[in-house]
Amino acid sequence: MPSPPISELTDRARDIFRLVVEDYLASGQPVGSKALAAQGGLNLSSASIRSVLSELEQLGLLAAPHTSAGRMPTESGLRLFVDGIMQVAEPSAAERAAIERQLAEPGPVETALENTSALLSDISGAAGMVMVPRREPTLSQMRIVPLDEMRALAVLVGEDGQVENRVLDLGTAPSPAALQEASNFISAHLAGRTLAEAASAMQREIASGKSALDTASAALVEAGIAVWSQDADKRPVLIVRGQANLLDEAALTDIERVRSLLEDLESKQSVAELLESAREAKSARIFIGAENRLFALSGSSVVAAPYRDREGKVVGVLGVIGPTRLNYARVVPIVDFTARSLGKRIG
The missing domain is CATH 1.10.10.10 (Winged helix-like DNA-binding domain superfamily/Winged helix DNA-binding domain)
Incomplete structure (x- = not known):
């Protein structure tokens, strides 16, 4: 009733x-x-x-x-x-500093997302979850620089200043001229585009024969496109960390519930769909037990909040999952603060 x-x-x-x-x-x-x-x-x-x-x-x-x-x-x-009834307890100064310090670490956006998930798990004592942003960043330039005789490093720079690196296994030793030509060609097609948009334009130009690239430079361009496209396909929709936190002493008295919860977490697409329902929330949203179909059997709760870029656009969702006896008064403000901090990091 x-x-x-x-x-x-x-x-x-x-x-x-x-x-x-x-x-x-x-x-x-x-x-x-x-x-x-x-x-x-x-x-x-x-x-x-x-x-x-x-x-x-x-x-x-x-x-x-x-x-x-x-x-x-x-x-x-x-x-x-x-x-x-609940009165939330704002994160302590030490917790806020720890969150901001962790998210300020330089490196790829994926690393920041993984750090966020692990951070939520550590602070909440439950499992942390972060949805990878849907949108691709707008790109500025890509440079291809030699590592050794058979490998090169593709350095991708976004318009927001983010820098990411990928290693290209080439099979042959490229000349410095071919590397420079490939870098110039890629950068000329990247400006103001996402990687997918730029890759499509470059592939069309090479296939049409209208490109002035020689064979070696064209091969480098195609290798660069391939490694980034393959990487994007393999990126997880959802990053989950801290599942071991769900196996506490109290949980082990109800091992069937824990087994059900861990199976639910393996279905990342379903969990991602649940988090998606929090995209339009103004702050943290709480799902308790059977209120969400996915975790009805395991009797688990989810606290989720969207994170936004500097323009206020929602780019993803993060949250915490654990037993219904989560310390909501502590977890809710931590999720909210982490969402704001991550939004500043990915800008």
Whole structure:
């Protein structure tokens, strides 16, 4: 049945409900009336607390596992808590500095995305997920420089200043003139285009015979196009890090749920589709248990937020997945702050 609005709970019921949820999220264990009474802030007997717990259970906000006399929040109860009671705790100065420092590391965008996923996992104690941006960067130039007799390095520079490198295995030793000619030809076709657009234009020109490139330079151009195109095809849609965090002591008591969750995570396309539904959110969006079809069986929660470039356009989504007893008050602001920081990094 649908849960009542928070305004319909008495002050006593709201206080007890809040304590049960907060204690459960901290410990992962059902909370009993004696434990609540021992906290001292309620000034109620165990019998009075038990009566309120029973009322909350009848409302569908709490449940009593058959193995315990304590109560734990239902998924409906968790939704009521995060929407109406939870007070978020902003990331500490140390956490903000750690996030910004990690994302400031130089290197390819893919490295920043992997670092972000690992960072979310480390800070949240759950698994971190980052969607690779859909859009390709607009490019400025590509240089091909020799490494040794049979290999060269393709250096790609984006209009945003990002630099990425790929090694070309050539099979033959190119002359310096051929390298220079190939670099000039590629750069002339890159300006203001994505790699896919530039590659298509270069291939058409070479195939038509209108290009002034000699055979060696044309081979270098085609090798450069091939390595970048192949690399783009292999880029994952979703980067997941920290799955081992899902195997904590509490999770091992319900190994079937954990197995279901890990199987869900293997279906990256399905997880990506779930994250896609958070693209238009203004801030972090919370999916609890059966609220999303994908994780209904594993009873897991997802906190996801879009990240934007400097123009405010959404370029991807990042988030955290874990058991429904995630520390939402801590995880939600961390996901939001990380999304803002990543947006500045990829610009």
